[in-house]
Amino acid sequence: MYYSKLFFHLCAVTLFSFFLTWIRWLALGLIHKEIPYAQGYLARFSPLNKPFVFLGALILKELYLFFWTLLFIIPGCVKHYSYAMTYFILKEEGITVDEAITRSRKLMHGHKFRLFLLDISFLPWYILTVITCGLASFWTMPYILATKTAFYKNLTMKRGG
Numbered sequence: 001m002y003y004s005k006l007f008f009h010l011c012a013v014t015l016f017s018f019f020l021t022w023i024r025w026l027a028l029g030l031i032h033k034e035i036p037y038a039q040g041y042l043a044r045f046s047p048l049n050k051p052f053v054f055l056g057a058l059i060l061k062e063l064y065l066f067f068w069t070l071l072f073i074i075p076g077c078v079k080h081y082s083y084a085m086t087y088f089i090l091k092e093e094g095i096t097v098d099e100a101i102t103r104s105r106k107l108m109h110g111h112k113f114r115l116f117l118l119d120i121s122f123l124p125w126y127i128l129t130v131i132t133c134g135l136a137s138f139w140t141m142p143y144i145l146a147t148k149t150a151f152y153k154n155l156t157m158k159r160g161g
Contacts, residue, residue: 017058023142025091027149053090056097061086064101081112088152107155118151 061083069076085104090097108115125140 014055014058018054020141020145021054021087023145024087024149027142027146028088028091028152030146031149031153053097057086057090057100060097061101078112081115082108084108084115084148085152085155088149107159111155115148115151118147122147 064083065076065079068079082105083101085107086097086100089095089100089103089107093100093103095103122140122144125136125144129136129140
């Protein structure tokens with residue numbers, strides 16, 4: 001019984017992460033001003049095009065965060081913001097998952113607090129989502145992820161990438 005609940009939980013987390021990554025990559029394409037009505041547009045931004053890269057990123061990133069959080073809660077939170085741009089980097093550059101995590105860490109150097117403040121600014125949207133039992137997430141999650149995508153593009157433009 002316990003293992004079936006654990007398996008269900010892991011499948012749900014993976015599917016939810018897949019959905020969020022798909023929205024991130026779609027927002028990245030829109031920021032690049034790619035034509036949204038082109039045939040196959042939505043399929044091009046699917047993490048299923050790179051299933052092992054996506055699953056590898058999910059597992060490795062969460063494993064690193066787990067071990068950092070074992071040290072104490074604060075290092076885990078700091079590393080969460082260090083690794084926040086991993087999925088964007090994987091989409092734009094054809095590199096390994098570990099290299100993407102390292103590049104995310106370097107890209108976020110000196111910008112983690114800005115992303116933290118951005119997350120705090122979404123607090124009313126998270127509260128609205130809880131009050132509406134998740135229904136508001138159909139509107140708030142794409143908005144939040146698109147804003148974080150714009151944050152990533154802003155970072156890469158500043159860094160000259």
